[in-house]
Amino acid sequence: MVIVLGIDPGTANTGYGVVMTRGAQMGALDGGVIHESLVGIHTRVTELIAEYEPDAVAVEDLFFNRNVRSAMAVSETRGVVLLAAGQAGVPCFSYTPQAIKKSVCGSGSAPKDQVQRMVGALLGLPAPPEPDHAADALAVAICHASSAPIRAAVA
Numbered sequence: 001m002v003i004v005l006g007i008d009p010g011t012a013n014t015g016y017g018v019v020m021t022r023g024a025q026m027g028a029l030d031g032g033v034i035h036e037s038l039v040g041i042h043t044r045v046t047e048l049i050a051e052y053e054p055d056a057v058a059v060e061d062l063f064f065n066r067n068v069r070s071a072m073a074v075s076e077t078r079g080v081v082l083l084a085a086g087q088a089g090v091p092c093f094s095y096t097p098q099a100i101k102k103s104v105c106g107s108g109s110a111p112k113d114q115v116q117r118m119v120g121a122l123l124g125l126p127a128p129p130e131p132d133h134a135a136d137a138l139a140v141a142i143c144h145a146s147s148a149p150i151r152a153a154v155a
Helices: 038-052 068-088 097-105 112-122 132-154
Strands: 002-008 014-022 025-034 056-060 092-095
Touching: 002 038, 002 068, 002 132, 014 038, 014 132, 025 038, 025 132, 038 068, 056 068, 056 132, 068 092, 092 097, 092 132, 097 112, 097 132, 112 132
Parallel strands: 002 056, 056 092
Antiparallel strands: 002 014, 014 025
16 A cells, blocks of 8 residues: 655645545545645645655645746745655655656646646546645546656666
């Protein structure tokens, strides 16, 4: 069994999703959005790590086009997430938005609504997860969980 905590860092909303895999089966254990300051994000991620004892934390890589201020804020969020994982001794992995979309949807340019639908289907949920930040975090966790057997074989 592998448990992965996925994080979609944001400036106002940080999505989280906890995915468990056992063989070919995959399911969601938790998911939501953190609407807190950096201290609150660190506290909540620390709580999630203590509660679910994940084997890994997977975080979406920073991507920005023009807004440097927004990129800095997201970097700070990523920093407190990585700190929480490091303090707990949980290994961290980063994935680009394109790699996550390709892993979940088969295309690195899939739109958000397609990602939501595929996350719901892959996890056997009755409906696509809401809000989109939670769906994105679950997608990050799925991306990591899907690549874990390959990483283990190579190691």
